[in-house]
Amino acid sequence: MSAIKDVANAAGLSVSVVSKYLKNADSVRDDTRLRIESAIKQLNYIPNAAARTLRTGRTNSILVIMPGIINPYFAELFDTIRGVAQSAGYTVLLQTGDETGDISQVGDPEFSTPSIQRVDGIILCFPERDHSAVKLVSSFSPLPVSILSWHRLTGLNAGTVVLDVRDGIYQTTKHLISLGHRSFGYIGGHDWSTISGEKRHGFLQALAEEGVVFDPKLEYHGKYRMETGFDGTGDILEKGNPTAFVAENDVLAVGCVKYCLQNGISVPDQVAVTGFDDIALAAMFEPSITSARHPLELMAQAAVRYVVTGGKEESAQVFSAELVVRNSSVKSVIP
Secondary structure (H helix, E strand, C coil): CCCHHHHHHHHCCCHHHHHHHHHCHHHCCHHHHHHHHHHHHHHCCCCCHHHHHHHHCCCCEEEEEECCCCCHHHHHHHHHHHHHHHHCCCEEEEEECCCCCCCHHHHCHHHHHHHHCCCCEEEEECCCCHHHHHHHHHHHCCCCEEEEECCCCCCCCCEEEEEEHHHHHHHHHHHHHHCCCCCEEEEECCCCCHHHHHHHHHHHHHHHHCCCCCCHHHEEECCCCHHHHHHHHHHHHHHCCCCEEEECCHHHHHHHHHHHHHCCCCCCCCCEEECCECCHHHHHCCCCCEEEECCHHHHHHHHHHHHHCCCCCCCEEEEECEEECCCCCCCCCCC
């Protein structure tokens, strides 16, 4: 295996110059950089990560914490963060919460210490409860922490990347109202969840602006799983006859559509359905799901930038979802 002195010899430079390049490629002249990169490629040199950590005090690793990856949204989000971090020269570690999505235990020393010892910063993805975020940020100090959240979190020494989910659900509900729907079923996550609460506020706001009265019996909450969408649709249809369902994410919407199709209810001719997140499944399912698309790449870039700059980037950024209309609400729309 080649060593740094071999690279220096091949490039005709001193070990100190090559070491300077490895710490920061932009710190050497362009012609020097090209000589070093040519030698690295020729020798297939791989820097010793442990030695680099001792030398610089950095691991070039980021810990990503999220509720889980059973929900395809979080799998897609993690892959996006991984890609952005990799392009910045960082590797990514993953820790997830329990079955309920609670990530507060990640801050317990016996759970998190091994991972924290080998990362330069942390990206905390959409905690269900605000107090979990407060606990975790305190536990991880002084590491830079960037929080992807559904709403603004104040009073924390952390960067915040906000996705305005209230507006996203507001948009999907307004879309259904514009199609003439006035009777709604609503399927969401746990009713104790901050995330679900934000989305529900957007739904009710859209109805109130149009003078539409919502029957609270036509509401169902549970885990963000397809089974919840399926069971919730059956429960709601036993209690009423909504012409449209607003689901808090795409997997709930898929479960809703599945129930309708299995019971001879045409979507969207008899019942329209909207989701949220715009995961890949939303476009591929039949009928394709009308959803609210997140700017995942921009959100990931903002979160990674905050961490890799040691918290020197902008501390709070807000992004909006974009309505994507498909066949679950309007027939014959191009997916």
